[in-house]
Amino acid sequence: MSVTTPLAATTEAAPSKGAPPRGRRRRAPGFGRFLERWGAYLFVLPAILYLTVLTVFPLVRGIILSFTSTKLVNPSGGRPVGFENYEYLLSSERFWNSVVTTLLYTLFTVVFAVVIGTCGALLLNTAFRGRGIVRAVVTIPWAVPTVAAALIFVWIYNNEAGVLNRATGALGLGEHGWLIDPAFGLFSVTLATVWKVMPLVMLVMLAALQSVPQELREATWVDGANRWQSFRAVTLPHITPTIRVITLLMTIWSIRRFEIIFLITGGGPLDATNTLVVNVYRTAFQDQNLGRAAAIGALGLVLSLLVTIVYFILEQVQERKEVSR
Amino acid sequence: MNTASKTRWAPTEGGSRRARLAGVAAVAAAGIFALAGCAPSSSGDAEASGGELTFSNWQFLEDGKGPIIWDAVKDYDGPDGDTSLTKIEIPFANYADKLSTELGAGGGPDVMVLQDSQFVTLAEAGLLEPLDDIADELGDSLNETNTSGYFLDAQYGFNWERPTYSMVYNKDIFTELGLEVPETYAEFTSAAETITSALGISGFAGRHQTAEIDGWTLEMANWLYGFGGELSDGDELTIASDENVEAVEAFLETFGSGVAPIGDDASTFRAKFGQGQVGIMFENSGVATTLTSNPENLINGSNLGSAPLPFENPGANSQLVLAVNANGDNVEGAKDFVRWVLGEEGQTAIRAGLGASAMATDIQPDPAFLEANPWAPQFLEAAKTSRSTLVEGFETESKVVWREFLTAVEGLRTNGGDVKPALEKVQSMLESELG
Secondary structure, eight states: OOOOOHHHHHHHHSOOTTOOOHHHHHSOOHHHHHHHHHHHHHHHHHHHHHHIIIIIHHHHHHHHHTTBOOBTTBTTOOOBOTTHHHHHHHTOHHHHHHHHHHHHHHHHHHHHHHHHHHHHHHHHTSOOTTHHHHHHHHTHHHHSOHHHHHHHHHHHTOTTTOHHHHHHHHTTSOOOOTTTOHHHHHHHHHHHHHHHHHHHHHHHHHHHHHTSOHHHHHHHHHTTOOHHHHIIIIIHHHHHHHHHHHHHHHHHHHHTOOHHHHHHTTTOSTTTTOOHHHHHHIIIIISOBHHHHHHHHHHHHHHHHHHHHHHHHHHHHHHHHHHHO | OOOTTOOOOOOOSTTOHHHHHHHHHHHHHHHHHHOOOOOOOOOOOOSSOOEEEEEEOGGGGSTTHHHHHHHHHTTOOOTTSOEEEEEEOOOHHHHHHHHHHHHHTTOOOSEEEEEHHHHHHHHHTTOBOOOHHHHHHHGGGSOGGGGGGEETTEEOEEEEEBOBEEEEEEHHHHHHHTOOOOOSHHHHHHHHHHHHHHHSSEEEEOOOOGGGHHHHHHHHHHHHHHTTOOSBOSSSBOTTOHHHHHHHHHHHHHHHTTSSOSSOOHHHHHHHHHTTOEEEEEEEHHHHHHHHHOTTOSOOTTTEEEEOOSSSSOOBBOOEEEEEBTTOSOHHHHHHHHHHHHSHHHHHHHHHHHTTSBOSSOOOOOHHHHHHOTTHHHHHHHTTTOBOOSOTTOGGGHHHHHHHHHHHHHHHHHHOOOHHHHHHHHHHHHHHHHO
16 A cells, blocks of 8 residues: 655646656666665765774784784784684683683672662652752763873872871771782772762663653552652663663673773782783783783673673563563 | 994884784784774885984973973984974883884884883884994994993994982981981891881882882892892893892881881872982982972982992992884984984083983083082992893893782782792793793
8 A cells, every 4th residue: 555645746746847757757867876776885884994994804803913923013023823822811820810800890890880870860860959960060070081080099099198098097997008909909999980980870870760751650659659669660660771781881891991990000909900901901012912912802802792692691581571471 | 332243233024014004903903902092103214314303202201300301402403404303202101112012013203212121122123223333433432331222233222321229318317317328238227217216207118019010120120139139140030049039038028117108109209208208219310310300309419318229239220222213204313313412412411411320421410410419429330330120131021020020029018928939930930931
């Protein structure tokens, strides 16, 4: 069945003065025909070129590099070494420590950022005086340049003059080597990261909360539900997809985060914050071993892919559950 | 200097455009993996000198000293008066990483100041221009410090500055407490403890973290060399030698005694020293010059004391080499600049900025400077006996050797444990890694 709009019908019935005759309109001119046939490809060409040059080529080159002995100061002089770099890494205690550090850093950062960010968003979604100002203030950490934030935290954590040790000392919790004791290194970096990234989670969750229909919540209150029951029955199901997406994004960003970790600890103390990405930097630029750094990068890529795959599997399981209800 | 028997080095594949492109691609790929950006640029060698010349040196960013050095060279205009010099400022913390990346990709500045550990790596990779002709031309005017620029049978660089290490102390504090200048390790620990207990400030301060690995390498070398140790005998690594064990034990004892601030980086404890909050440091002449030339410091030329390190043997030096980028835009212009620096005019010009460090020629500091800075001659004296931190026989792997050694020392400082087995573990690991 075909549907003709009034405008189309008018155009078909009475072509305007100067418009090409019907027969000629069917046969598009040369460039028009070209566009008709290749237009779609032309429009996606910039995206394809962009991805090929900036993603596919470096990725493939990086993987090839990981099978060579390439050095930073002689990047074209590497010789093929097969799986030597991978064998070295998989038998290296430092590499596995780096993997564990990455996973712990990612886990703590994501959990704290998502939980605190969501709770903060719930608070900011309620009505109170000065809400606009508070909303603006809590986004400041996200807006602060990472380098500045890292330098501030280095001073906060300073052993002798740092405000954190003054505070913990005054509270009777003792003073600690936040950046010099391996037991506190990861905690210190995680705390700084959560402070920096949590506002983003809060803003995203706030946007999700504002899309929850108010009438549904009011309906639960009419039915006698308390705030917690209303949250569980209406709000949570609405914001769950957003929580999932922000969790996935935060996980991937945490796995690949570099600057704040490197600026605060440089991977130390004693490799306590030597995540995979920091390890890649140190191997490539300090040890000048590009081949081995590329191998660490490739293994890190596998880790990121695994996380994504797990996410999609959980997503599918959840969808099946919802369908079966 | 005798360079007559030196073999002229030939660049390896450096001029090939294809090779450079491959190099750029490789670095770009690693950048994606490592998230660190690279800034490659390729260029052809120019036969004619003149034009623009880029000069890279982290010292340009140092308080007090940096502007003096730049003022000394900025008006250089080449033999024909048609050259202009542009400074490239990179902070010390990233200097080696950034420069190696740029040079590896076929780019980088025309002429640069390098630490010796980076210098040998770049020379071995064929990224530095051989300068034997300059060595031949200038011959006897150059002193022995320039052997630091001779590597793999060619002269790839010359001594820009050899900051040597000595003990520096706050004379006012020593006078106030009636302390004698320490000459032995025991006297040193005693003096540091007295300062800490009497004034509640740090008796001593120094680097002690791998987060500052390049600087800590230089400072730790003072302890090793001072106790008669070294990391190799020229053929094999000697990480766990008795002398090294003794040196590390002394280092750990000092940093575990409460006299030194733990966690302070160099800029922090140096600032404290400048403000009279630290009694003693083992520092190089470059830092001493910087400290005393900063008018905001309480420390100045007259109350900064200097003395030999309180060990039985001389300490280390931080050898800085002036070298030319073989793939630079203006190789001939860069070589002319090196000639100028090594000549009387250049040496006189930069002498003011380099304070009490040993230079490529035996030019003496300005008498007025020596009069205002009585601490300076000690550093000039130390230049005669100080040693490089390059690991003999493992020069291009020096950074890796030092990193593993210092990581072990940091582990011992943090977690405790026996020094000997820890160093033996490092020895074993490095032997399997380096062969």
